Structure formats: structure tokens, C-alpha cells
Amino acid sequence: MEIEAVRTFVAVVEFGQFREAAAELRVTQQAVSKRVAGLERTLGVTLFVRTARGARPTLDGQAFLPHARELLRTVERAAASVRPGSRALRVDVLHRRIAPALALHGFRASHPGTDVDVVALGDSDATYAMEALLAGDIDATFRAVPGYDLPRGIRAERVLHDPLDLLVGPRHQLASVRSLTPADVAGHRIWVRGDKRGAEWAAYYDGLGKAFGLRIDAVGPDFGTEALMDAIAESDALATLVGSRDRHVWPDTHDLRRIPLHGPTPLYPHSFLYRTGDRHPGLAALLQHLVRTRPAPPADAWTPSWAR
Numbered sequence: 001m002e003i004e005a006v007r008t009f010v011a012v013v014e015f016g017q018f019r020e021a022a023a024e025l026r027v028t029q030q031a032v033s034k035r036v037a038g039l040e041r042t043l044g045v046t047l048f049v050r051t052a053r054g055a056r057p058t059l060d061g062q063a064f065l066p067h068a069r070e071l072l073r074t075v076e077r078a079a080a081s082v083r084p085g086s087r088a089l090r091v092d093v094l095h096r097r098i099a100p101a102l103a104l105h106g107f108r109a110s111h112p113g114t115d116v117d118v119v120a121l122g123d124s125d126a127t128y129a130m131e132a133l134l135a136g137d138i139d140a141t142f143r144a145v146p147g148y149d150l151p152r153g154i155r156a157e158r159v160l161h162d163p164l165d166l167l168v169g170p171r172h173q174l175a176s177v178r179s180l181t182p183a184d185v186a187g188h189r190i191w192v193r194g195d196k197r198g199a200e201w202a203a204y205y206d207g208l209g210k211a212f213g214l215r216i217d218a219v220g221p222d223f224g225t226e227a228l229m230d231a232i233a234e235s236d237a238l239a240t241l242v243g244s245r246d247r248h249v250w251p252d253t254h255d256l257r258r259i260p261l262h263g264p265t266p267l268y269p270h271s272f273l274y275r276t277g278d279r280h281p282g283l284a285a286l287l288q289h290l291v292r293t294r295p296a297p298p299a300d301a302w303t304p305s306w307a308r
Contacts, residue, residue: 003075005039006068008032009047013065014096014120016226017054024096053254056226069121076119077137088115089282092129092141096120099162099245100142100270107289114282126200130154133275139283140274144200146306153276158307159290160270161297162243165258166190171236174259181263182212182302190216190239191228201268205241207304208266216241229254243268264300269307 011021012032022029040047047061057065079087093101101118108116119138121129129141130151142160150156166185168175174188192205209216232238233254244260272290274283 001042002035002038003071005035005042006071008035009039009061010065010068010072012036012048012055013057013061016056051226053230054226073121073137088117089140089280089286090117090119090138091286092119092121092132092138094120094142097247099160099243102245102247103142103160103290103293104286106293107286110289111282111285114285116282116286130273133273136275136278139278139280140272140286142270143273144204144269144307145271145273150273154273155276156271156273157287157291158269159272159294161267161295161301161303162245162270163298164241164261164266164268165244166239166261167232167242168239168257168259169233169235170255170257171234172232172239172257173236174239175257177259179260179262182208182214182261182266185239185261186213186215188215188239189237190214190241191231192216192240203306204268204304207306208302211302211304229256232256262298262300264302265298267297267301267303269303 008021008025008027011024012018015021015024018029018032018036022032025032036047043060043064045060045064046058047064048055049058091104093104095101096118104116104118108114121132121138121141126141126143126145129138129143132138133141133154134151145156166174166180174180174185177184192201205216208214228240232240233256242258244258272287274287
């Protein structure tokens, strides 16, 4: 099994498009297609369903994904074991297109001499990321966790507060509205992909739903972001929540509408978690940058009690 083919498979899953994966890996789209085709021949299964809007993993692809990610983590650990002290600052983000990843992009632009390796562990349970921190597999991670519920040896700094937008399709009855209060959304179904018990964002959405009487659920199978966007684009009743700083192509490819929430403004709290004994020279610079560029919360901000 070719390691680069596995890496390419994971990139296509994360970006949902062969073109975007090719740009991330700095290869041609043809090379991405060849790698995926070779991996499919090796495994004897089809890993992706190709659509006009991109690619989404098949059931076999979904089953293979966690093992592929674990394989890549093993390869990274093996390489790091023979170059101690020389690797790039390794920072975990849940997704490469959300606010923490954009914050890292800003850091790299202002600190061109600091090499940063952005990884996506992709596990909804923050416990795994903390274990990776303590093991030295990563230097830092962005997570939404209570600061009082951290294992010994890990510190947290609240660095990002991302306002939430309601995302709806063109047929939704709220599609023409310019802004909403959270109370205005009560009675409308909000589907949050992967909002399962144990996911780090589950506690946040539980609190948000109870505070404003919102119907937030994750009923039904999770076929990935692309499938969720397809469903929202075609529905007159389904909506989801996204961070206002998320960098996605969804509104362009699906004709979706972002509607800001105000009065109050729900903020999703991102904390920067790091190991107290980590002496990587880039860690202090990154933390200082995040604190210096931390956005001021709006006057009408709402966050759950554990994040205040």
C-alpha cells in the first residue's frame, strides 16, 4: 500500500474535491486521480462516489478512513522518532477550513521563518487530542473544552470566539432574511453533522439549544459535509450552523445563504491547548500571536457557562 496514496485519499475526504486535494498536496489533479485509483485497485473496493460537486466517500471509504488516518499518524511518529528537535511545530485542527486553521494561516504569513505542520486528527473526542499532546505527537490543538477539565500537564488559552451563522438553502423560508436572533430560529430544524454524544461540540449545542429553545439534532446517518450541503440546498426546512469565519465554498457551489445571528450573538469558543513542558521554539511565538490577534467579543455575546 502506497503511503502517498493513503495520504491523498485522506486529503480528498477532508476537502471533498480532487482539485482542492491536489492544491493542498501540491500535485496535479491527474496525480491525485491516479493515486486514488491505484489505492482502490490495491484494496479491491471503490472509495469515492464522484459527483458534479466533488467526491464523497463510499461506505467502504468511510470504513477505511479512520485506519488511513491512524496509518498516517504512525508514519509521522516513526519519522519524528529519528529527527528529534528538528520537526516543524505540529498543530492539530478539527478541519482545515475553520477559524483555527485560518488563524494558523495568519501566523505563518507573519512568521515566515517558523515552519508549521497543520494536521487534522479528525477525532470528535478531545480526549484523543490531549493524549496526542501528552505523548508529544503534536505540540498544540484547538478545542472547545472547559478549562477546568484538563489533564495535568496541559494548559488552555481561550484565543478565538467565532460567531455562528445559520446556513440555509435558497428554498428555505428564512433564505431572504438578512439577520436573525437565536429565538427567531426556534421551531426550525437545525442539523449539526456529527453532533453525537461525546463529541466536543455536543455540550456546546446542548447548551445553545436549551438556552434559546432550538431544535438541534443529528438524526440520520452522517455521509459527510458534501452530502449535508446537498440536503440543505434541496430542502425548504433544513438548516445548519457554521462559524462566521469558516472558509468554505458551499455558498458558491450550492447557492446557500449565510444568515448572521445577533441579539445575542452565539460565539463558539476555541481554546489553544498545549503541553506545559513543550520547548519547541515556535510554540511561544504562536501563542503570543494568537493572544495579540484575539478578536474582541461583541457586546451581546453568548457562550455556555463553562466557556465564560
